[in-house]
Amino acid sequence: MSKFEILTPLGFRVRTSEEYWQKLIIKHPDIADLEMEVIQTLAHPDEIRRSSRDPNIILFYLTLKAKRWVVAVVRRLNGDGFLITAYQTDAIKEGDLIWHK
Numbered sequence: 001m002s003k004f005e006i007l008t009p010l011g012f013r014v015r016t017s018e019e020y021w022q023k024l025i026i027k028h029p030d031i032a033d034l035e036m037e038v039i040q041t042l043a044h045p046d047e048i049r050r051s052s053r054d055p056n057i058i059l060f061y062l063t064l065k066a067k068r069w070v071v072a073v074v075r076r077l078n079g080d081g082f083l084i085t086a087y088q089t090d091a092i093k094e095g096d097l098i099w100h101k
Contacts, residue, residue: 014081
């Protein structure tokens with residue numbers, strides 16, 4: 001059962017299941033209350049970067065407050081996007097900037 005499916009500014013959808021979301025928040029309890037922010041990060045990010053290590057990994061960033069971002073990490077495979085993880089960070093990772101607000 002899909003928890004959410006979001007259309008990104010890059011024109012593809014990202015989805016996750018309730019079961020996967022529950023595993024994710026065990027690993028990153030700091031985002032348990034930030035589900036809406038994760039959805040916003042995918043739908044209306046401040047910037048999107050491609051991983052420097054894996055071209056199929058795309059990182060979506062949304063500013064929470066000064067020097068604090070929500071990151072949604074997505075794997076894109078055959079046109080479909082799957083949420084791998086999401087967390088808060090105080091630094092934007094290296095990688096090619098592929099989209100900016």
